[in-house]
Amino acid sequence: MRIDIITIFPDYFAPLELSLIGKARAAGILDIRLHDLRSWTHDRHNTVDDTPYGGGPGMVMKPEPWGEALDAVIGAGRATPDQGSSPDTPDGTPGPGAVPRLVVPTPSGTPFTQERARRLSEEPWLVFACGRYEGIDSRVAADAARRMPVEEVSIGDYVLAGGESATLVIVETVSRLLPGVLGNAESAVQDSFATGAMENLLEGPVYTKPAHWRGLEVPPVLLSGDHGAVDRWRRHEALRKTARNRPELLRALAEAGMAGLDRRD
Numbered sequence: 001m002r003i004d005i006i007t008i009f010p011d012y013f014a015p016l017e018l019s020l021i022g023k024a025r026a027a028g029i030l031d032i033r034l035h036d037l038r039s040w041t042h043d044r045h046n047t048v049d050d051t052p053y054g055g056g057p058g059m060v061m062k063p064e065p066w067g068e069a070l071d072a073v074i075g076a077g078r079a080t081p082d083q084g085s086s087p088d089t090p091d092g093t094p095g096p097g098a099v100p101r102l103v104v105p106t107p108s109g110t111p112f113t114q115e116r117a118r119r120l121s122e123e124p125w126l127v128f129a130c131g132r133y134e135g136i137d138s139r140v141a142a143d144a145a146r147r148m149p150v151e152e153v154s155i156g157d158y159v160l161a162g163g164e165s166a167t168l169v170i171v172e173t174v175s176r177l178l179p180g181v182l183g184n185a186e187s188a189v190q191d192s193f194a195t196g197a198m199e200n201l202l203e204g205p206v207y208t209k210p211a212h213w214r215g216l217e218v219p220p221v222l223l224s225g226d227h228g229a230v231d232r233w234r235r236h237e238a239l240r241k242t243a244r245n246r247p248e249l250l251r252a253l254a255e256a257g258m259a260g261l262d263r264r265d
């Protein structure tokens with residue numbers, strides 16, 4: 001997967017050199033490219049913002065630098081209507097005709113969820129537009145939508161100072177779903193909100209050695225070697241955790257008549 005990030009704070013993304021994502025980049029699984037929006041300004045002060053039309057607090061990001069930046073980053077990949085975004089190369093990286101999906105973090109976007117991360121992880125090429133100030137002139141997304149899919153994404157009902165943190169969250173969540181990014185020891189399958197037997201439940205407590213620590217014991221069932229009993233215990237703990245921390249998820253499961261909720265564990 002290729003990921004382009006356009007931002008006025010490229011240094012914000014130094015963490016993408018580390019850990020799993022850093023290794024995936026070194027292994028060629030991820031091709032992450034950073035672009036400083038100010039490279040596409042032409043005035044002495046590299047201006048990227050201006051006062052909002054209609055008045056109101058703060059500043060809005062000007063459209064021109066964004067338009068030029070997206071043209072440059074997407075470049076020859078500009079689509080004609082009949083071109084899909086399917087990769088032209090066998091390893092899933094975008095070929096010359098590929099079209100990226102533009103992801104624009106914003107408080108007013110549609111919710112980012114694990115399911116949406118799975119969908120994005122199947123894309124060959126994502127471009128992130130990191131806004132600052134009070135946001136980006138709305139014509140930037142409108143113009144981009146003429147030649148590529150555009151998604152406005154919120155990572156939660158709170159207001160960040162810009163799109164960079166949200167982009168880090170989305171890139172991390174999506175990247176860990178790519179084949180080869182998580183080691184064999186870890187698995188994204190058992191995540192909260194994963195599909196399958198623990199569908200949409202929060203995961204319960206986890207333990208490792210030592211079995212006794214500061215007078216606190218590991219639940220004996222986990223040491224029993226009885227995998228059926230362990231699975232039942234884990235599901236019960238997941239239901240308890242979900243009921244305590246996210247009762248609305250449990251109601252949704254009950255309403256969906258999910259099998260197993262009424263099972264006597």
Ligand SMILES: Nc1cc(-c2ccc3ccn(Cc4ccc(CN5CCCCC5)cc4)c3c2)n[nH]1
Binds near residue numbers: 136
């Ligand atoms: N999930 C999430 C994504 C973001 C995000 C993403 C990208 C940018 C770019 C700039 N900001 C800061 C910003 C944006 C909008 C406003 C306008 N204000 C919003 C609250 C109601 C009144 C009007 C203020 C400040 C961003 C914030 N925050 N939270």
